[in-house]
Amino acid sequence: MNYEFDFTPVLSQWPLLLDGLLTTVQLTLLTTVAGIITGSLxxxxxxAGPRWARxxxxxxxxxxxxxxxxxxxYFLIFGFAAAGFRxxxxxxxxxxxxxxVAAYTTEIVRAGIESLHQSQLEAAECLGLTSLQTYVHVIIRPAVERVYPALTSQYVLLMLFSSIVSAVGVNELFGVANRIQSVTFRNFEVxxxxxxxxxxxxxxxxxxxNLIGLALFPRLRRLGTPL
Incomplete structure (x- = not known):
């Protein structure tokens, strides 16, 4: 094997790599916020919704x-275009x-909600909490705390899976890398x-x-529980 490794042509394309990296970070950030909110709702x-909604x-x-x-x-992106929504x-x-990711988040958070003991809801009712206060402080927050490690793993996977959207024309990190290897022909190095x-x-x-979890869940911080 006489292959000579040369990373110089690849590293010289750092502006493209940086653009792809920033796009991947932007995709991950926007999707994480939207996915957690949507999945929790x-x-x-x-x-707890009506039967038809469930x-x-x-x-x-x-x-x-x-x-x-x-x-x-493909279905969503090109489907929007076919329907006339540019x-x-x-x-x-x-x-x-x-x-x-919202579908997976739904299942993870649902498991957290169903792990809560009924006595917690009864205690909230006895304290006179409103429905909104009960959902935010007694249901959602403790449920998310219990499944936070699973959510963390899911959103790390989301960042990795974002490479798939390069197939529909998004110039994120993987898409940019493909462009670079087609120009430099240094596939392995790329x-x-x-x-x-x-x-x-x-x-x-x-x-x-982990830092966000420690900030949101003081109990874990006090106990030193790993996230």
Whole structure:
């Protein structure tokens, strides 16, 4: 094997890599916020909503969890275009990723809600808390606290899965890397650099989630419970 490793042509494309990195971070940030909010609301609907709403949410969750993300992205992004709704490709990617991750978030948060003891709801009622206060302080917050490690892992996976939307034209990190390797013909070096960047992003996302968890859940901070 006479292959000579040369990372110079790849690293010289750092402006493109930086643009792709920023796009990946933007996708991850927007989708994380939208996915957590949407998934939490759907989880509440799934556990406490009217029967027809529970059926709708369950159907949505089953469809999303049993179809590939790439097909969902194609269907949503090009489906909008076919219906006459012209939206920026980045917004379309955020919508597709949010629709996907919200289904998994719904199941994770639902498991947290169902793990709560009925006595907690009875105590909230005895204290005279309103329905909104009960859902926010007695249901959602403790439920999210219990499943926070699972949510962290899910959103690290979201950041990694964002590479799939390069197939629909989004110039995120993986899409940019493909462009670079087609110009430099240094396939191995490109994907070594890409792997290092994704690994670094994964560590950063996990650290940020841990810091957010320590800020949101003082009990875990006091107990020193790992997130």
């Amino acid at each position: 759907l989880a509440v609907t799934y556990t 059926i709708v949410v369950k159907t949505y969750v089953e469809i999303i969890r049993n179809t590939p993300l790439l097909i969902q992205a 939206i920026p490709i980045l917004i379309g990617a955020v919508i597709a990723l949010t629709v996907n 994907f070594v650099v890409l792997g290092v960047m994704y690994f670094s992003l994964s560590v950063l996302v996990r650290v940020l989630f």
